[in-house]
Amino acid sequence: MYRFLITLLTVIMTGLLIPVQACAAPRLQDTGGKVIIVIDPGHGGKNQGTIENNHEEKQMTLTTALAMYEELSLYDNVEIYMTRTEDVDLSLKERAEFALSVDADFLFSIHYNASLNHELFGSEVWVPLEAPYNTYGYQFGHEFLSAMKEKGLFVRGIKTRLGEDGLDYYGIIRESVEREIPAVIMEHCHVDEPRDASFCDSEEKLREFGRADAEAVAKYFGLKSSVLNVDYSDYQLTEADAAFSRTKVDSTEPDLCLLDFLEADYENGTLSLAVSAADYDSPLLYYSCSTDGGKTYSAREGWPECDTLTGDYPDTFTLNLDIQPGTAPKVIVRAYNQYDLYTESNCYISPQVFPSQQEEASADQNPDSGDGESVEVVPVGADINVQNTGEDADRDVSFLVFLEICLVFAALLLVLVIVSQCIVRRNRKKKRLQRRKEAGDTRNQKR
Numbered sequence: 001m002y003r004f005l006i007t008l009l010t011v012i013m014t015g016l017l018i019p020v021q022a023c024a025a026p027r028l029q030d031t032g033g034k035v036i037i038v039i040d041p042g043h044g045g046k047n048q049g050t051i052e053n054n055h056e057e058k059q060m061t062l063t064t065a066l067a068m069y070e071e072l073s074l075y076d077n078v079e080i081y082m083t084r085t086e087d088v089d090l091s092l093k094e095r096a097e098f099a100l101s102v103d104a105d106f107l108f109s110i111h112y113n114a115s116l117n118h119e120l121f122g123s124e125v126w127v128p129l130e131a132p133y134n135t136y137g138y139q140f141g142h143e144f145l146s147a148m149k150e151k152g153l154f155v156r157g158i159k160t161r162l163g164e165d166g167l168d169y170y171g172i173i174r175e176s177v178e179r180e181i182p183a184v185i186m187e188h189c190h191v192d193e194p195r196d197a198s199f200c201d202s203e204e205k206l207r208e209f210g211r212a213d214a215e216a217v218a219k220y221f222g223l224k225s226s227v228l229n230v231d232y233s234d235y236q237l238t239e240a241d242a243a244f245s246r247t248k249v250d251s252t253e254p255d256l257c258l259l260d261f262l263e264a265d266y267e268n269g270t271l272s273l274a275v276s277a278a279d280y281d282s283p284l285l286y287y288s289c290s291t292d293g294g295k296t297y298s299a300r301e302g303w304p305e306c307d308t309l310t311g312d313y314p315d316t317f318t319l320n321l322d323i324q325p326g327t328a329p330k331v332i333v334r335a336y337n338q339y340d341l342y343t344e345s346n347c348y349i350s351p352q353v354f355p356s357q358q359e360e361a362s363a364d365q366n367p368d369s370g371d372g373e374s375v376e377v378v379p380v381g382a383d384i385n386v387q388n389t390g391e392d393a394d395r396d397v398s399f400l401v402f403l404e405i406c407l408v409f410a411a412l413l414l415v416l417v418i419v420s421q422c423i424v425r426r427n428r429k430k431k432r433l434q435r436r437k438e439a440g441d442t443r444n445q446k447r
């Protein structure tokens, strides 16, 4: 029932989603002949940036930016500048001012990321709010993140952030756009998360990022290189709707997150639940799971088969849990959207302990079962059949389903009553008119 409702809502709302469907399209930014690029290694001097995990972001960004500069220099008809080549302090305004002084077509700000609780992972790109810079950012961001995805990084998406004053939140974007220069912040990966850390743990890997960035820039501008023997002049970028004069920023949590019981194998200690969720403003990105009623949560996992570049994600997937013997799990799932806002599901309470008392006795003879809690996910398509267990294992959810069915019936009944009333009234009116006609009568005469 839940999944049906969510699928229905998703189909209705798909047309209203912000992410633009990926489709080959010509580049929207026209630079004429020569392309002037400014590479901005983020931070510098006293501003160290992220200093997690034995990394110093200001140094990492410089290494990547220098490799990007070298690689881009191999292309024809391009002029490249860097806001800094040494460890110096530079304000965001000074960086944008420098880009203006060289008449830059684009400023690319190089960064590495870290999160407060060390729980985020993946690459993202921040683009301006206003047209036409948002669409330029979107088309470039798609190339950059496609390269990151190819490396094996998780894609957190092409995003905009609104400041309190209604302008772009990030200073380098705001200052650049104020000077009519498109600018993006390229967050390559999270240095403090184990899944990302191995992508940036050597100088060579940081330089690899720079070369990948250069290739994304070359594709974006349609550059040619006789040295590298590549020609991107006919390269088609992703479609970005130029009609978006201002990008809508998602500031709300996902609209729905629900858990549905599928099956429990008490003998083997496995529990399968269907996780259904939807967000009508931005794609779902991560989920995390609690088996102790919300006291503790697992590390975040990528939403199975989500594609942040197209905005597609399955609205339902099967969550398979290995349950620790001797516990009766209380499962809650958090669904996170692209802006790291989450919605918590209903709580599924197991009606019995894993394994049940009978099996516990036999488990003593088979000690090879249960090696702690682990999470396995099987993504499924959007139109999964609703499985009703018929048991009272899922009592709270069943009651909700019952309520929903009642509501639907009540609504149908109401519609029937209204329609029948209309028909009855119309028939009465018809009969009255007919009677009058036949009798050649009027009301006044009758009275």
Ligand SMILES: [Zn+2]
Residues within 6 Å of the ligand: 042, 043, 049, 050, 057, 110, 111, 112
């Ligand atoms: Zn940074």
